[in-house]
Amino acid sequence: xxxxxxxxxxxxxxxxxxxxxxxxxxxxxxxxxxxxxxxxxxxxxxxxxxxxxxxxxxxxxxxxxxxxxxxxxxxxxxxxxxxxxxxxxxxxxxxxxxxxxxxxxxxxxxxxxxxxxxxxx
Amino acid sequence: xxxxxxxxxxxxxxxxxxxxxxxxxxxxxxxxxxxxxxxxxxxxxxxxxxxxxxxxxxxxxxxxxxxxxxxxxxxxxxxxxxxxxxxxxxxxxxxxxxxxxxxxxxxxxxx
Numbered sequence: 001x002x003x004x005x006x007x008x009x010x011x012x013x014x015x016x017x018x019x020x021x022x023x024x025x026x027x028x029x030x031x032x033x034x035x036x037x038x039x040x041x042x043x044x045x046x047x048x049x050x051x052x053x054x055x056x057x058x059x060x061x062x063x064x065x066x067x068x069x070x071x072x073x074x075x076x077x078x079x080x081x082x083x084x085x086x087x088x089x090x091x092x093x094x095x096x097x098x099x100x101x102x103x104x105x106x107x108x109x110x111x112x113x114x115x116x117x118x119x120x121x
Numbered sequence: 122x123x124x125x126x127x128x129x130x131x132x133x134x135x136x137x138x139x140x141x142x143x144x145x146x147x148x149x150x151x152x153x154x155x156x157x158x159x160x161x162x163x164x165x166x167x168x169x170x171x172x173x174x175x176x177x178x179x180x181x182x183x184x185x186x187x188x189x190x191x192x193x194x195x196x197x198x199x200x201x202x203x204x205x206x207x208x209x210x211x212x213x214x215x216x217x218x219x220x221x222x223x224x225x226x227x228x229x230x231x232x
Binding site (some may be wrong): 035037044045047050059061065095097101103105106107108109110111112113114 | 152153154157159164165166170172174175180202210212214215216217219220221222223224225
């Protein structure tokens with residue numbers, strides 16, 4: 001059974017940092033692309049960042065580029081989102097997901113349960 | 122610019138069928154998409170993908186009450202024999218060259 005479990009969320013002041021983790025099981029982690037998606041309170045889903053199996057292709061949405069860093073540790077079957085210079089508008093539930101598919105369509109076939117990040121003074 | 126457009130809300134009666142629509146922006150009418158749903162207070166769940174030829178592939182454990190189709194730039198999710206647990210937000214999603222795009226979501230109410 002595929003499982004993705006996020007951790008690391010919490011309350012942080014504007015300008016602060018947090019590191020989210022996603023622990024995976026039930027699939028071949030090292031050959032999988034992975035992603036972070038967030039959802040602000042009462043809003044829709046917003047893609048944040050994705051990383052391919054070799055960390056050669058890493059993508060970010062414009063609003064987080066330069067502040068957030070996605071990474072992976074295949075030895076631990078885990079991947080991460082380092083979030084710096086946090087802003088109030090980064091407040092959201094953050095979901096990790098596996099990215100499946102090919103160049104015709106990449107899609108999120110398994111999702112975690114989410115971890116809440118609140119940026120507030 | 123790659124954009125997916127969804128109606129904000131839809132409703133249908135228990136046991137009936139409903140067809141949700143996701144419209145691709147100009148110049149992107151041949152893109153494949155995926156459908157996800159999110160029940161209240163739960164994380165999203167992948168339902169299916171709709172290929173550019175209109176064929177669809179459901180995710181693991183997704184009942185065959187859920188089906189997909191296309192017409193031009195429109196992609197559809199049809200849910201038959203509606204059940205109370207189908208009340209959820211439904212999101213379409215696609216992929217640009219280096220980023221994912223979500224539609225704004227459709228809130229489905231089962232009457």
